Amino acid sequence: MNVSLKIHAVLEPYQKDSSCSAMSQGPLQALCRQCNFLTKSQNNPQVCPYGLYAEQLSGSAFTCPRSTNKRSWLYRILPSVCHKPFKPMDQGHLTHNWDEAETEPNQLRWKPFGIPRASEKKLDFVSGLHTLCGAGEPKSRNGIAIHIFTCNTSMINRCFYNSDGDFLIVPQQGKLLITTEFGKLLVEPNEICVIQQGMRFSVEVFGETRGYILEVFGAHFELPDLGPIGANGLANPRDFLVPVAWYEDRQVAGDYTVISKYQGKLFSAQQDFSPFNVVAWHGNYTPYKYNLDNFMVINSVAFDHADPSIFTVLTAKSTRPGVALADFVIFPPRWGVANNTFRPPYYHRNCMSEFMGLIKGRYEAKEEGFQPGGGSLHSMMTPHGPDAECFEKASKARLEPERVAEGTMAFMFESSFSMAVTTWGLKTSNCLDRTYYKCWEQLKSHFNPSCK
Ligand SMILES: [Fe+2]
Numbered sequence: 001m002n003v004s005l006k007i008h009a010v011l012e013p014y015q016k017d018s019s020c021s022a023m024s025q026g027p028l029q030a031l032c033r034q035c036n037f038l039t040k041s042q043n044n045p046q047v048c049p050y051g052l053y054a055e056q057l058s059g060s061a062f063t064c065p066r067s068t069n070k071r072s073w074l075y076r077i078l079p080s081v082c083h084k085p086f087k088p089m090d091q092g093h094l095t096h097n098w099d100e101a102e103t104e105p106n107q108l109r110w111k112p113f114g115i116p117r118a119s120e121k122k123l124d125f126v127s128g129l130h131t132l133c134g135a136g137e138p139k140s141r142n143g144i145a146i147h148i149f150t151c152n153t154s155m156i157n158r159c160f161y162n163s164d165g166d167f168l169i170v171p172q173q174g175k176l177l178i179t180t181e182f183g184k185l186l187v188e189p190n191e192i193c194v195i196q197q198g199m200r201f202s203v204e205v206f207g208e209t210r211g212y213i214l215e216v217f218g219a220h221f222e223l224p225d226l227g228p229i230g231a232n233g234l235a236n237p238r239d240f241l242v243p244v245a246w247y248e249d250r251q252v253a254g255d256y257t258v259i260s261k262y263q264g265k266l267f268s269a270q271q272d273f274s275p276f277n278v279v280a281w282h283g284n285y286t287p288y289k290y291n292l293d294n295f296m297v298i299n300s301v302a303f304d305h306a307d308p309s310i311f312t313v314l315t316a317k318s319t320r321p322g323v324a325l326a327d328f329v330i331f332p333p334r335w336g337v338a339n340n341t342f343r344p345p346y347y348h349r350n351c352m353s354e355f356m357g358l359i360k361g362r363y364e365a366k367e368e369g370f371q372p373g374g375g376s377l378h379s380m381m382t383p384h385g386p387d388a389e390c391f392e393k394a395s396k397a398r399l400e401p402e403r404v405a406e407g408t409m410a411f412m413f414e415s416s417f418s419m420a421v422t423t424w425g426l427k428t429s430n431c432l433d434r435t436y437y438k439c440w441e442q443l444k445s446h447f448n449p450s451c452k
Contacts, residue, residue, distance in 0.1 A: 054074075059072075098134060110375045115151070142318075144417055292409055
């Protein structure tokens with residue numbers, strides 16, 4: 001193949017290609033398809049082809065075992081280091097101050113978070129970040145944060161990177177065209193994407209846009225182990241898509257703003273050129289996306305419930321075996337067939353924290369009140385479960401095979417951290433539903449000592 005043809009391949013726009021998998025577990029864990037022609041036998045030649053600079057992005061300690069070692073090599077027109085010094089900038093409602101509001105142990109539910117119109121207030125993906133809750137902190141590399149993003153404007157000559165951790169982004173309304181150093185990702189509702197620590201990206205939106213973000217400090221997301229399930233099932237590696245290289249050689253004369261979230265605060269720096277100047281890359285540290293419709297659901301086919309961990313898409317492990325910093329769990333459309341079983345979610349008190357969101361449809365345990373674009377938080381050991389109406393209905397339902405959650409996609413961020421809720425979450429957002437507790441008030445006793 002001659003060089004010009006190979007360059008064309010490098011510039012191929014993003015497309016679905018199941019041969020590219022960010023979750024590949026091959027011995028080399030490398031995605032070399034895009035730049036073999038640049039550096040066939042080494043990463044960092046004395047002079048790179050086409051006059052490019054080589055830059056490594058490390059996503060793990062150099063010394064991590066091969067199974068967890070992550071890095072990519074980027075071949076770019078100018079290296080990332082060419083910028084003016086970072087200065088503090090306004091960070092709106094983004095915070096990692098977990099002591100700003102009174103501790104709140106109650107069940108919490110939020111109405112859909114409002115999205116201002118662009119004619120009222122312009123918000124892009126970064127200025128539209130609102131921290132809802134979280135725990136831990138990035139300095140010690142142990143913690144999580146849950147953010148809501150509401151925006152109506154594309155990022156123009158602005159990019160963002162998170163020095164603190166990884167973003168798992170769940171769009172709920174409006175699609176996101178995300179330009180990254182690795183290429184472009186179009187992410188629509190019912191898809192998710194993960195932008196890992198340090199990766200620069202800029203978000204284009206197409207109207208009023210809203211979604212959820214799970215941020216983890218100190219671990220990367222990975223597929224859960226399958227144990228007795230075997231080699232296939234849940235989220236399969238082949239369905240995770242990574243972008244192909246895309247670049248622009250664009251000068252912006254001191255007017256391109258690079259925003260870094262560092263130790264929970266935002267900083268901005270100016271530079272003269274677009275940071276999306278990576279002509280080719282290879283490596284196993286990449287952004288990626290996943291369509292939730294590809295999740296292979298496994299569930300009880302006899303009686304009782306499997307625990308919701310059976311619906312885990314991605315997990316960010318803590319250092320304690322079996323305990324996650326946070327899991328991303330979904331409740332997709334599926335068949336319910338369990339015999340002699342109360343089929344909705346069971347009543348529950350958990351040693352983990354459960355934040356739930358709804359991308360579309362109606363959630364089975366609470367058909368009213370929990371709406372797309374809203375959320376709920378059931379904190380550590382805070383009781384929760386189906387509302388009174390759901391209990392009465394499901395206790396009397398004739399048990400036949402039935403479709404559950406058709407047209408619906410609810411999800412849960414489940415964490416081993418005891419999370420604090422921010423002032424924005426409790427007050428400023430003006431979305432907290434103070435009547436939530438009432439949905440259980442109608443539950444009545446059915447106890448009858450003489451009737452077994
Ligand atoms: Fe629960």
